[in-house]
Amino acid sequence: MSLREKVIIVTGGSSGIGEACSRHLAQLGARVVIASNQRESGEALAADLRAGGRNVQFVYTDVAQEESVQALMRRTVELHGRIDGVHCNAGVWAQGKVTDFNEAVWNKVMNVNVKSVFWTAKHVLPVMERQGKGVIVITTSVAAFVGFPAHALYCASKAALESLIRSLAVDHAGWLRVAGVCPGTIDTPMLAATCAGWDKPVQELYADVARRIPVRRLGQPIDIAHAVAFLLGDEAGYINGTSIVLDGGTLALPPW
Known part of the structure; x- marks a missing residue:
């Protein structure tokens, strides 16, 4: 993998898929910045990886807040001088049909799942443009394509990310690549x-x-981490404005 010494931010990088990605990218030699609002687990993960000789830092971040995301980018540049890639992975879930939700739940899910990616792109793109190169990988979901029962808000948030991937790739063509990973179960x-x-x-x-x-x-988190590492690397240089589905064949199933 062509990730050695590349500076990669992983949002939501302290648990689940994010933890697997943080570990895998660090093991491949990347300089990883774990961004999460889970301070205790994030600091522990970073310390564990550093003890194994990896170059990993934790930066407490509330991805739903623009100021916090902006501070994350500043801190990463202070630490490493550049940002080669970002894995936008932070996400939350809420159960229910549209009739079950109120504005507070809507705001929570959309702020973390969608608005956070807007803030991340807004504040990392100037850094990447100055470098002349950068990659953003976004965790979406097969929920963007399937109407899972009692997942209305989650499905809507993930579908929004699929459109954002395409828009970012077009608006910043020539120096930015954007791709998604769509996990299944x-x-x-x-x-x-x-x-x-x-x-x-x-x-x-x-x-x-x-x-x-x-x-x-x-699926296991490492299944997603393998794909994220590939998409962040130079070997994936012709993959842009699209997503890789990682669902074990779920979308191929007939409805009976």
């Missing part, structure tokens, strides 16, 4: 949260879902 804390209230144990639910996925297993 991945074994993360967020997935476990979606199982709350069911009358089956989580592991039994997971086994039922795994049997329905064509590869016959749930």
Whole structure:
């Protein structure tokens, strides 16, 4: 991988998919900045990776707040002098149909899932333009393409990111690449949260879902990390304005 010494920010980088990406990118030799509002786990992860000889820093960030994102970019440039790539991975989920939501829940989901990517792009693009090169990878979801029951707000937020990927690629052509990863069912804390209230144990639910996925297993965070690393690297130089679906074949399933 062509990531050695590249400076990569991972938002939501302290748990789930983000943690796997932070670890994998650091192991490939990137200089990783973990951005998260989970201070304790973020600092612990950075310390663990540094103990293994990796160049990793943690920067506390509330990605829903423009000032916090702007400060993240400033701090990264102070630390490393440049920003080669950003993995916009921070995300939240809320269960329900449109009739179940109020403005507070709408704002929470859209601010973290969508507005955070706007702020990130707004404040990293001037840095990348000065360098003449940069890559943004955005975590979307197969929920952008499927109407999952009781996922109306989450699905809407992820669909917005798919459009933003294309717009960024066109508006900043020539020096910026933008790509997405669309995870399917991945074994993360967020997935476990979606199982709350069911009358089956989580592991039994997971086994039922795994049997329905064509590869016959749930995805693991490292599956996504491998794709993110590839997209951030020079080997993916002709992948732009599009997303890679990582769902084990879920979208290929017929509706019966």
